[in-house]
Amino acid sequence: IQRGVREPQHDAVVDANFHLAIADASHNVALIHVMRGLFDLLLGNISRSLERLYTRESSYAVIHAQHQAILKGVLDRDPDAARQAAHVHLSFVESTLRELGEEDVRQERSQRRLHGLLDLEANT
Numbered sequence: 001i002q003r004g005v006r007e008p009q010h011d012a013v014v015d016a017n018f019h020l021a022i023a024d025a026s027h028n029v030a031l032i033h034v035m036r037g038l039f040d041l042l043l044g045n046i047s048r049s050l051e052r053l054y055t056r057e058s059s060y061a062v063i064h065a066q067h068q069a070i071l072k073g074v075l076d077r078d079p080d081a082a083r084q085a086a087h088v089h090l091s092f093v094e095s096t097l098r099e100l101g102e103e104d105v106r107q108e109r110s111q112r113r114l115h116g117l118l119d120l121e122a123n124t
Contacts, residue, residue, distance in 0.1 A: 006060055012046040056096065066092060
């Protein structure tokens with residue numbers, strides 16, 4: 001994912017291929033087979049996630065830096081660094097998506113309360 005341009009659909013393809021390349025670099029035949037078999041599912045999931053994550057301005061730069069750290073670990077042949085960077089990345093995505101979901105719930109609740117107050121005023 002390159003800096004500057006935020007196109008969730010394009011970035012999802014790049015991101016999914018990045019994940020597939022990491023699996024290939026593992027030389028784990030079972031993992032590679034599973035990742036290739038689930039590629040379309042992975043792509044759809046990443047696409048939906050990026051559309052949500054990109055609603056936060058900072059997410060784009062954070063994800064890019066996390067991918068760079070994972071790649072550095074792989075290129076340096078440092079599995080511990082790559083594993084730690086992957087853990088940081090997955091934790092960030094999970095927690096950010098959870099926070100965004102919680103924000104949506106709060107907004108929906110506020111909208112319902114507002115509509116309830118407006119309905120109450122209209123009926124009085």
